[in-house]
Amino acid sequence: MAQELPAFRSRQEGPVETDCWPALSGVELGSQARAPESAPFAPSHLFIRPEKVILPEGVVTPATSTSQPLPNSLVGTNTSDRTQEAMLNVEGLVRGVIVKVPRLAPPRTRSEILQQWEGEVRTVDADEFTAVIRDLGSAHAPEEEVTLAREEVSDGDLQLVQPGAIFYWAVGYRISPGGQKTRTSELLFRRLPAWSRRQLERAREHAREFERVLGIR
Amino acid sequence: MIVDSCIDRQTRMPVAKAYLTRLGVALDAVKLVVVTHWHDDHMRGAAEIVREAGAARFACSAALRSEEFATLLACGAESMTSSMTSSSGIDEFRKILDALRQRRARGVPAANAGPDHWATHGQVLYERPARDGVSQARVLSLSPSAATVTRALRELGQLLPQEGEPKRRIRQGANQVSVALWIDAGYQRALLGSDLPAGTGPSGGWSAVLSSSTRPAQRARILKVPHHGSQSADEPAIWTEMLEAEPWAVVTPFASGRTPLPTEADLKRLIKRTPNAYCTGRPQGWSPVRRQPAVERTLREVARSRRTILGPVGHVRLRYSLEAADPTVELFGGALKVSA
Missing domain, CATH: 2.40.50 (OB fold (Dihydrolipoamide Acetyltransferase, E2P))
Structure with a gap:
């Protein structure tokens, strides 16, 4: 089942127009795969629908100019110094595919x-x-x-x-x-949580039990 | 009887329980457990003792018999935001109440469900008449005074958290609620000073004990020095009015806080009063565990001081016959005789 993948837009470098990675074509449903380290960055079209795509730093925004727009559930997160991840929750499409894009950002402390x-x-x-x-x-x-x-x-x-x-x-x-x-x-x-009115009331209720054991009530 | 509790840092077992086990004495044989006050250093492992010494009567300070203290216990449970706050004396006290509640659940008579004694001045906590050739024995609480109990209610109320405050560890109250004990056994008498302070006015601390009409007229030969030998708990009149000359005095160190106790000045004061002074451990605390070299180098640069709070268990054992003979003294672990 071949589906088009949207192009990913780099904030720093503009639209990327690389073709798909040959190594990923034909990935089975539900399997996971990683792009080879030597794969070119950011395809404009892939013939799979990944559930999770790991993008290099600076790339977070999916372009909307695709032939088949993605659902709204695309979430981009900065998860580490080295990579950024975009999570795609695409119902009814291929799941469990991880595409790792080689890191472009320089190594950090x-x-x-x-x-x-x-x-x-x-x-x-x-x-x-x-x-x-x-x-x-x-x-x-x-x-x-x-x-x-x-x-x-x-x-x-x-x-x-x-x-x-x-x-x-x-x-x-x-x-x-x-x-x-x-x-x-x-x-x-630590920013310790503050006592709320409800918690103080609950403590007072709990205190009634202790009062019984202490023989006060 | 067992008074207060601490734990062996290696076995994590209450020291009193380990000692009695070594002697072949079951905890069932314990008649009385006293928690003199609710500070961490007097309570670690106390719940385990109360749980296992099922036949013992349990006594604690009358100053804790209040709705304020019950609320403080409940707030302690609500404010356990880290592993640090779960090791406080208030948490241990809550475990004691759980143990007492379980007694009730097991059908133990209600009189044994809660604390059996709310100790206050002049109260008999245990009494055994002379029989079968064994002398009589009696344990009497000398404090807190009635005025101290009243003051403690206000103080406990001030410790209660307020809405909007961060959930910090519950602060500990003052030492004035401590239960000092007098033990009579045959011709021997001992005064256990707990952490009772000296000068809190005529109605509190040692001043109240000394002015009380219920104070025993005899003198004790053995003293557990109050509050780790500190100046704040030093009341010269107890040496002249409640103790024999040159009594056997045992002080326990306290390595936490700004100034570890007893200080050198405290020890000098002590040995001026008696040549028979002993300490259960090194007064200035213990060296910390050595870390890997890079960590040690950083610690030396960053920490202005560093010490281990709990050292190896030290033990001063005073044994005597119920006649008038002097006790024999044995020292274990890091215990030592205080000398000039």
Whole structure:
């Protein structure tokens, strides 16, 4: 069953008018396939209807100038540094085909995490705070208490540094495209959900049970 | 009896349970479990003890007998937003109530379903008459005072979260609600100081104990030093009015917080009062686990201080006959004698 695939428009490079990939023609229904790494980028016409198409960075918008327009369910997402994915949910057409388009974007900086903790702030002073941290890589590692300078916290998180605040702390490397390693320490504070009226009411209802056990009621 | 609880960081087992198991004593034989207050460092593993010591009576501070505390327990359950908040003393207390509720579900008489004793000053928590050649024994709570219980209601109310506030860990209340205990057994007497502070006015803390008409007239030979030997819990009058000269004093370290306890000054003060002072662990906490070199280098650059909160289990064992002989002292794990 041959169907036309729409052309994909690159925001950076304009319409792409490459022909289909020969390697993908004749793909069976429901199967998955990947384009060869050497395949030319972005076909204007394919004789399959992919369910999922992985596009290189910068390509998110399907052109509408196709002989058979796609349904409205095309969703483009930036899922990683390396690729962008466009999800096609095409009812009644070929499903489960993945077409991988070779990456065009230059390689980016990546991170390597060596150690992660979850922490809870216990005390806060003018320029530092103490926190109890728990090793996220080892459930049996003993909890530790650390004192950290407030300047280690990003400006956007500073107002969150309060007793009881929860944060994540990752220590590792940042690795440049050229392979240069830099040791890093990153603190990320959680935006804890706020107490709602409904939750407080539910807590009060729950408290009635405890009152019975405590013998208050 | 078992007073408060902590856990072995390696086995994750309550230390008191492990100790009794080593002695061949079943938890069923325990007559009384006391949780002196609801701070984390006094409660870890307490629910497991309450659950397994099914025949024991359970006592906790009368300051917790309130709708405010029940609501705080419920809010603690609602605010468990991370693995950190699930390890708090309030969470452990909720587990204790679950254990007590299960007793009720098993048909245990209602008197044993909730706390059997809301401990307050001058209350007998356990009493055994002399019989079969064994001396009488009695456990008496010395605190909290009635005024402290009243004040605690207001304080607990202030700890309750308000609409719009982030769901942080429930803050812990003050130490003044702590239950200090007096134990009589034969000719021996012990004073367990919990975390009761010294100076909270004449109606609270040790001042209230000392001025109470229900305070025992005798003197104790053994002291569990209050609040990790801190200055804030140091009441000189208990040494002159409630303790024998040169008593056996045991202090437990607290490695968390701005200043680990006891400080050097606390230890110096202690050994001025008695040469028989012992500590169950290193007062300044324990070195943290070593990580891989790159992590260690980063930690040295970023963290201004770093220490492990829970060290290896330390144990000071005082054993004595029920006659007037001095106790024998044995030290286990990281326990040590305090010296100048």
